[in-house]
Amino acid sequence: MHKFRLKFAIRSLMKSRVYTLLNVMGLAIGLGVCIIVFLYLRSEITYDQHIPNYKEIYRVSSVFRVDEQLEEYGGAGVGLAPLLEREFPYVEGTTRLIHINESVLFKRPGVQAGNAGVALADRNYFRVFELPFLAGNPDNALSKPQSIVITRSFAEKYFEEELPLGQVINTNNYEYTVTGIIDDFPANTHHIFSALISSFYQDEKLESWENSLWQIEAHTFLRLNKPTEAGQLTESFPGFYDKYMAESGSGLQAGYDINLTRLDKVHFNNHVKYDQSSGNRGYLYAFSGIGLLILVLACINYVNMATVRSLRRIKEAGMQKVLGAGKREIVYQVLIESLVLGAAALLVALATVELVLEFTPLNSIMNKDLSLNLSRYSSLWWLAPLFAAIIAFLSGWFPAIYLSNVPALAAIKKGLVKRNRGLGVRKLLVGFQFTASVAVVITATLMYQQMDYVKQKDLGFNKEDVLLIPIRDxxxxxxxxxxxxxxxxxxxxxxxxxxxxxxxxxxxxxxxxxxxxxxxxxxxxxxxxxxxxxxxxxxxxxxxxxxxxxxxxxxxxxxxxxxxxxxxxxxxxxxxxxxxxxxxxxxxxxxxxxxxxxxxxxxxxxxxxxxxxxxxxxxxxxxxxxxxxxxxxxxxxxxxxxxxxxxxxxTPGVPFQFSFLNRDLFKLYEEEQRQSQLILYLTYLAIFISFLGLTGLASFTTNLKTREIGIRKVLGADVRQVVSLVFREMLWLIIISVVLALPLAYILTRGWLSNFAYTTNLHPLIFVSSGLLAILLAYIIISYHSIKIARVKAVDTLKYE
Amino acid sequence: MIHLHHLVKTYNTRSVETRAISEVSLKVDRGEFVSVMGPSGCGKTTLLNIIGLLDSYDSGLYIFNDTDVRNLSEREKVKLRKGNIGFIFQNFNLLDELSVFENIELPLVYLGVKSGERKKRVDRILEQIGLGHRSAHSPYELSGGQQQRVAIGRAIVTNPALILADEPTGNLDSQHGNEIMEMLSNLNEAGSTIIMVTHSMNDAAYTNRIIKLVDGHIVSEKQLLHA
Known part of the structure; x- marks a missing residue:
């Protein structure tokens, strides 16, 4: 029985190929965008979770109070870690880390010299961060001076075929011995380095520790066994302050306190200075919102097009009822079709996502390394089908109910079903689509204009044709x-x-x-x-x-x-x-x-x-x-x-590097550039989906009017009059949508532009021309459908129904 | 089998009330072959639809197989219709998405018959209507006469007690029309009860009884005696 229905569903979809293709495409776009958003969200909320014991690790930040102003820094003095360990016995371990922001030049005989990002860490680093070693012993890898622990890709670059462990590598001033190899880090970590150098071997005396407490030098991490100990530690910190810092503090007229943030929560703590974290919740919400919007637009399309198609299936549904099908069977049949479509859309979406992530600059625009990696995102394999099924089910519901309510008599009698039932709802849905699309078109145009303004603006110097060569040594x-x-x-x-x-x-x-x-x-x-x-x-x-x-x-x-x-x-x-x-x-x-x-x-x-x-x-x-x-x-x-x-x-031996001033300057707007790029992609998708939506509504409306058009033609109406008959019906919808879209775009863009001290003018012409363009586009789509019907011989349209 | 008593059906369009069926009383026994005739708009099809539980009525009594259908819900009507009533239409109403075989199979699917049993029964029907060699074809690849034979196959595959036919030969030439009538006649002889709406005296001649309907009233009934 199920097999029969499945066969029926597939045949039925294959029969209206154009419909099926458009619908699969629309739904695939919605699902694809959602999958990408899912990957993005996952990557954002799983920062540093590749470290097996991340739940035990806390980052210490320093809160300074000067003139009643509080400022938080993501680091602390180098003496804080050993002192905390001494004062609070339940602290399981501490470690300090310093990122070297400029990359360091590494040399080995017979290998091309090159720069790599490095960080300095004390001997305890791998006791706090339990990262698995590919080679070497984590317990003593950093216990001697001039030791270096390298990542897999660093090893591949400088040691090629050789086994790096115990080998030596040089920088301009020092020689290091490789004591360990770890795997490369995923993109969603704050610990970005390809080599870790042992450090903090100065004669560490209590006095120098105490003196360091007011300076921000190293990222400091604690390992705690119980989550409650974090609260316990911050509560008892004033005692520590009184013992070690109160005296110097009163001289400086300043206060000091610490905050503990669990490792995986550091990412969104972006009010903290001197920090590697870059997470932006606002961006996260915006991105999820965009995903949801595209999905809603796609679902609206599906509902619209499926309902249009239902009109042509009224007789079929009636016939099925005559042959013994109940309401439930019809609903079941339409939902199966919907699920088949959803499955096809999911396959297309997955393939498209893979292609997009692999072959388009989307990843670099988002500054991510997203991929459809099954082992990394095992949950995706049941989540995506489930999600697709839910979407297909919800979208299929409206047309299913619509068709199941068709009386059996519809197979025999004409005009029994009110064909324009639900037209108001559909108009509303398409209007929503249109508003959203026009708003993003205007927003994208204005963003583009601002980025152009940024490129063109006279900065008081000539940024063109200037090469920059860094002077680092x-x-x-x-x-x-x-x-x-x-x-x-x-x-x-x-x-x-x-x-x-x-x-x-x-x-x-x-x-x-x-x-x-x-x-x-x-x-x-x-x-x-x-x-x-x-x-x-x-x-x-x-x-x-x-x-x-x-x-x-x-x-x-x-x-x-x-x-x-x-x-x-x-x-x-x-x-x-x-x-x-x-x-x-x-x-x-x-x-x-x-x-x-x-x-x-x-x-x-x-x-x-x-x-x-x-x-x-x-x-x-x-x-x-x-x-x-x-x-x-x-x-x-x-x-x-x-x-x-x-x-x-x-300057022999120094690799020659250069950049262009104008490009470096444009990098200052990377975030905005990224946003405007994403909005541009969104615009393409929204336009495409709205185009589908409008096509659906236009074909629906013209279908309803087939008989009327025929009669008017018999009475002497020409093609132009027929087009305007249909267009008039939808013109108000479009005008209202455009009018609603204008302030929406204005609000969106103004918020974004407020990040700039210098902005391009919000020229009203952009709003007006985008609106007119939208109306023109709609006119073309509607004309296409009405002309198609208007061209049919009047006699044939009269036979319709 | 069928008992109609003072049945009334009215259509309301704006202020005008039209009586499609007016005080119709009729009894059809098991094994009868009845034809309903009358001018266009006299209510023949409406009467057939009411008998087939496809349409409702306003007053009077309709008993189908000892069941008063007045207060049946839509679901109960579907249940009663399934397997008990087969329909044949003037314009065949076959589903284009399905093959000849699958079209005939469809009522069995709704009846919940297992797939192996379905195949057996459909094959038997295909042989009976002489279209075994066409089973994988789509309906639109067949001639009108063949399509109507498929429709008949579909109507009888569940072994219904009652077959309702609405101008089954209306879209066919006389040769194919006679073939179809022969087929219905054979079904009747094998025990099926058939009610048929027709305009054709020739077709009505195959039946046992002719009921004439004018403006929703039964104006005459005539028994035909066959040799």
């Missing part, structure tokens, strides 16, 4: 003058300069005293940059007054400084040139006296999320930072060639 820093001299001879290099930082990347803040001013105005915190000779020329910055630096000043009483217009405005200087400033150097007895020699036009030293700050710049030639090289864009390759040769000669 002392050899390169000391060779800067030589390098620049050599580069000056290249016909492809226009100008070059060193600077400690690049715009948009961690510009320092510094305290400046203004002698001669009084009260609040006598001391200000401003942006601070150290730049080399020719910096302003290389960056093509404009001077409003005065000039830039001319080489190293001789032993002067005052240091020349350049300021921006924002600084002049803040200080209210009528004549800025010659103004005196004092740069406060923290930890040093004396301040540096300075004198303004030039004012540059305001420039965006930060990303466009932030306003331009008052900025002060001093001269420093040999500094760690970046060499800025303005090249001839026509001869980029020759310029690069010259650069590489120069560096190879003057």
């Amino acid at each position: 002392t050899l390169t820093a000391r060779s800067i003058s030589d390098i620049r001299q050599k580069l000056a001879r290249s016909p492809y290099v226009k100008s070059s300069s060193s600077a400690q930082t690049i715009p948009g990347k961690s510009v320092d803040r510094i305290v400046i005293n203004f002698p001669g001013m009084e009260g609040v105005a006598s001391q200000q915190v401003v942006d601070f940059m150290m730049v080399g000779a020719d910096y302003f020329q290389t960056m093509e910055m404009e001077f409003v007054k005065g000039q830039g630096f001319n080489g190293q000043p001789e032993e002067l009483e005052t240091y020349p400084v350049v300021v921006n217009e924002a600084m002049v405005r803040m200080m209210g200087w009528k004549d800025p040139i010659g103004q005196q400033v004092e740069i406060v150097a923290p930890g040093q007895a004396e301040n540096y006296p300075g004198q303004v020699i030039g004012v540059v036009r305001d420039f965006n030293a930060h990303s466009l999320h932030d306003d331009i700050e008052p900025t002060i710049m001093t001269y420093q030639e040999e500094t760690a930072g970046y060499l800025h090289v303005r090249v001839d864009s026509e001869n980029l390759l020759s310029a690069l060639n010259d650069l590489e040769k120069t560096f190879a000669k003057l």
Whole structure:
């Protein structure tokens, strides 16, 4: 019996192939998006859960209280861990970890040198983090100085065929012995490094431990046996504070406390500073919302199209009833069809998800490594079919009930079933689809416009054609003058300069005293940059007054400084040139006296999320930072060639790396870029699904009107009049949808744009043209269907029914 | 088997009330072959639909096989209809998705007959209607006469006590029409009770009794004696 029904369902679906194809596609899109969202959510909420004992590990964060302000940092002083272990015997173990943010150059004879991300850890790391070892002994892997534990991919890169255990590998300054190999980390971890170096071997005395407590140096982790011990520890911490920190605290006029966060909860603690966590719950909700929206749009489609199809099956259902089928049997039959469709859609969805994750940049856009990995997501294999079945069941319900209510007489008599029953609901559903689609179209357009604005905006310097070469080692820093001299001879290099930082990347803040001013105005915190000779020329910055630096000043009483217009405005200087400033150097007895020699036009030293700050710049030639090289864009390759040769000669052994300033700057908007990309994908899907939905409704409406159209044609109506007859019916629906979509898009976009200090204008034309475009699109779809019917011979349409 | 007593059926369209069946009383015994005749719109099909439990009536009494059907729920009517009544229509009403075999099989599926038994019974029917060689074909690949034979096969596969036929030869030429009438006649001789609506005197001549309906009233009844 079931087999018979299944056969009937498949035949019936195969008979209306176009319908089945569209429906499977629509449903597959909804399911596919949900599967991707599921993988994404799973990856987000299982951070660090690859560590077998993650439930026992707690991260210690430091809460400082200064001037009644609380600030939380994801690290602590290096002495905190051993002191906690000493004071609280139930602490099973502690460990400290420091991430080295710049990658480190590793060398081995016979192997291409390369950079790798490393972290420093104390000897207890693997006693707290019970990571399985592929080789070596976790108990003593980090117990000797100059030991290194490497990941599988690090081993494959530097040791190729050899067995790495016990072998030696070098950096510029040190030699390390491999003492252990662990597996690579999944993408959803905060412990991102490919090698772990043993550290913290200084003579650790109680006194130095105590002194370290006010500094943030290392991520500190505790291992506790019972969850209640975490609360116990934080409750009894004030005793610890009184014993070790109260005295120094009162001198600093500050307070200190700790917070314990279980390892797997660290990810969403993103208010914490000095932290690796990057989780954003808002983003999580938004992403789930998008998934749900697409699914709802897809289900609406399914219901619509299945109901349209039901119209053509009224007679069939009636006939089945005459032959003895009850209501239940009809419902059963339609639901089986729905399940068959759902199963097909699930297969298509799984295949599509696999292809999308494998061959499109979606993973890199989301900064994830999602895949349909069965062993990793075993739950997916029963969840996905179950979910598909539920969706198919729910979507199939409406058409099933619709058909099962058809009386048996419908097989024989015409006009017995009100064919436009439920039309209002369907119009509402399609209207919802349309509103959502128009809203995302407008949102995507505005996001795109803002990203374009970010790319085009005049930043106060010329970001094009500037190459950046990082200066990370002392050899390169000391060779800067030589390098620049050599580069000056290249016909492809226009100008070059060193600077400690690049715009948009961690510009320092510094305290400046203004002698001669009084009260609040006598001391200000401003942006601070150290730049080399020719910096302003290389960056093509404009001077409003005065000039830039001319080489190293001789032993002067005052240091020349350049300021921006924002600084002049803040200080209210009528004549800025010659103004005196004092740069406060923290930890040093004396301040540096300075004198303004030039004012540059305001420039965006930060990303466009932030306003331009008052900025002060001093001269420093040999500094760690970046060499800025303005090249001839026509001869980029020759310029690069010259650069590489120069560096190879003057800084042998240092790998030549470079980037483009304009691209680095655009990376500041990675998050927004990612969001606008995702919204763009969403837009394609929403448009596609709404197109299906509108197609369904248009074909439904024209079907209802077949007879009317026939009669009108007999009476002399032409094709255009027939189209407008159908279009008029749906025009209001579309107009209302568009009108609702406009404010929705406005609200969505404004929230997103509020992240930027500099934004493009929300031009009303975008809203109007998107709305008109939507109406036009709808008109085309509706025309297609009405013309199809209008073209049929009037006699044939009259025979209909 | 069938007992109608002062049956009334009215249709209400806006303010106009139309009496489709007016005070019809009729008895049909087991083994009879009755034809219902009359002009278009006289209520023949409505009467057939009521007898077939496809349509309701407003007043009067209808007893089918000793059961008063007045207060039966839709589900009970389905149950009573299944296996007891077979239908044959002027336009065949075969399902295009299914093969000839499966079309005939369908009522057995709804009756919950096991698959092995179904095959046996359908094969027997196919032989009886002379379409064994066409069993895997789709209905639209057959001629009109063949399609009607499939429809008859479908109507009799459950061995129903009653067969209702609504102008079974209406869409067929006279040669195929006679074939179908022969077939119904044979079924009747084998014991089936048949009620048939028809316009054709030729077809009515195959039956035992002719009932004439005008404006919802039975105006005459005529017994036919066959040699």
